[in-house]
Amino acid sequence: MKFGRYAAALAAIFLIASLAFSQDSVMILNHKEAGAHERPLVHFPHEQHMANIECIQCHHDYDKYHNNKGGEGRPCSDCHGNPGKKGLLPLTDAFHMQCKGCHELMLASGRKTGPVMCGECHVRQ
Helix, strand or coil: CHHHHHHHHHHHHHHHHHHHCCCCCCEEECCHHHCCCCCCCEEECHHHHHHHCCHHHCCCCECCCCCECCCCCCCCHHHHCCCCCCCCCCHHHHHHHHHHHHHHHHHHCCCCCCCCCHHHHCCCC
């Protein structure tokens, strides 16, 4: 009987921890740092990307030798939305280069890829 209570408590702890640290499966990219949106917001399938590529591809952080040492899972806007940080792309440009650039590279190598045209990401509802 005691073992059952411990097992249930342990299961509850793991369930709560997994929910606390889980990511949204689809993220709506709506950053005030990008300014007024001219097109519909992008619904980014984060979970799908996590299953297919390494986190370091998007969540990057460079050391003094310009080596990508990975990121802490911070949002892109932490750096790219800050106009005071010199040498960084503005947020919208960073999204376009990162997302569209990766999709175009995959397409050029004959692999299945995601959208490359504006209206394929910025879908009107």
